[in-house]
Amino acid sequence: MAETKTYREALREAMVQEMERDENVILMGEDIGVYGGTHLITDGLIDDWGPKRVMDTPISENGFTGAAVGMAMMGMRPIVEMMTWNFSFLAADQIIQHAAKLRYFSGGQVQIPLVIRGPNGGGVQLSAQHTHSLENFYGHFPGLKVVAPVTPNDVKGMMITAVRDPNPVIFLEAGALYGTKGEVEDGDNAVPFGKARIACEGDDVTLIAYGRQVNLCLRVADTLEEEDGVSAEVIDLRSIRPFDEDAIVASVEKTHRAVAVQEQWRWFGVASEVAAIIQDRAFDYLDAPVERVSGAEVPAPYARNLELAAFPSDKQVANAARRVLYMEEK
């Protein structure tokens, strides 16, 4: 059975299901309780679960993230809300220097079943300090798992998996998409990490993305079909670490052409990793160099026109696809 739900509702449903299943699961974060959450993800939950399970914290990212690491070492399973991922830099010491490495430097004596979640990425005119795409940043560190679900069904299923995972999980939500709707499976729809999703099948070119850029790629696939008679395959990576190399390679072996799309800056980004994997493992299948479409190399601007110009556009992606197909740009 499935029902149409918003991304926000699906996310909340996953957390509630896991709280019902395991009393070690608690929610913590700034204004998630009485206030209901800045993005209303946790709205009303404090009424059902009380302040011990839904804990409001001071504005103290490093402190409460570190406390959550300690709780996780003791067998609790905290889900920490970063009001937005932009504030996670304040907690980077706890996330990177502690959560990610504790298991290793304790010689395997502890595990850190911790989920840190919140909205990531731009698109809603929040300007420089409130706009980042941190997949590559957190994806760099061994010891973390990093996921970026884009559909309501995935956000539920991947949150279920995240809570049950015995490792720290960086859960990057598509903040601009909280209100979008989609079919969501009832009950336990746990989605495994490290498995990409074919968002749309095609034969001529592979568009690879994650987060809200997946939706952009799906629109571009429609355009290419209608305007150019091109059949594009869209891969939603879903999970950055672990990374589904096989899905990318299998698709490129079929289409022989690839465009990697990311909202983040071009240098040292996920798209570069995608390109490297393709040249490592599918070089002989390629009929054109891999293209990357990325955000502009500037801090995110405020004005709507500037912001739109700072992120990949439908047109840029469509033209990148046309270039790898040696077709005329439009």
Add this chain to the structure above:
Amino acid sequence: MPAENGNGENGGAEARGEGSVATSADRLVDLYREMVTIRRFEEACQRGFRQGKIGGYLHVYTGQEAVAVGFLDSFKEGDRVITAYRDHPHALLLGSDPKNVMAELYGRGSGIVKGKGGSMHLFDVERGMMGGYGIVGGHIPIGVGIAYALKYHETENICQLFLGDGAMSQGAFHEAANLAGLWGKDGQCPCLFIVENNQYGMGTSVERTTAMTDLAAKFDAYGIEHEKVDGMDIEAVLEAAERLTEQVRETGKPYAVEALTYRTAPHGAADFFEKYRSKEEIEEWRQRDPIGILENKLLDSDAADEEKLEEIKGEAKELIDEAVKFADESEQPPIEELYTDVYSGEDEYTGEA
């Protein structure tokens, strides 16, 4: 002050410190043994470092022994301990085998964390040792979370959280203390903060790092009660430890104690410590060496005689010599260990080997 010979071991004399707890002679002798063992261990580490057998950073506890020995004497099963990188004594006092601890420093597979952490990351979770940590202040929020979890799981246990004076200038300290005070209002944070104020954060004295040098009083800002204790006097520490661990256990509220102590050794093994402190100052503190003070007390009170003290020193040396031998003869970790313990679980992902 050399004492006259007493009435031999287990003389039954009661020694009293500045604190109010009557401490039996047997117990004081045991504590003396612990302090001497720790010092021998640290001296062996310094030797190992000079010989190039120990790599990385090395931070020894020499001069501060009474603090860890005194507080961990009040450790109860199920309690947890967390500290920074000056962590050898905490592991040893919780019962970790000196052989495995030394082997860790020697980078051996038989090390307490399999040769993956070294001096700064000693863990013995089964015994309550939740780790040594290398980022100043970084472990403080974690310790507060551990204390919260102990209460969340409805145990009667507490977390002893050791930190240095240097850590108190870190944001992590202030954020964590704030959380502890807040959660403590509901009796949900049984955390005993033990500030090991050894007067210097590396080479910078407390006076040169904060205008408000009363470190204990900083906890006022977070609604956490506090006091100071003479960290060179084992009996004073014992008294504070017994009283305060029980108080934290009963109330579920955090408490802070600043133990005034002194590191008579350098900060790290490669530290020219006379650059930042005078010979006179070091000499003054050495007069108050916790082991020296206790020795005098034991002798004065006839709790032990010179012969007994020599015997204890000899046994400590033997124990540590064995640990060094074990470490030296142990194998390096198997190379496969490089990729283990990165993740937990069956689907462990190790990246490209």
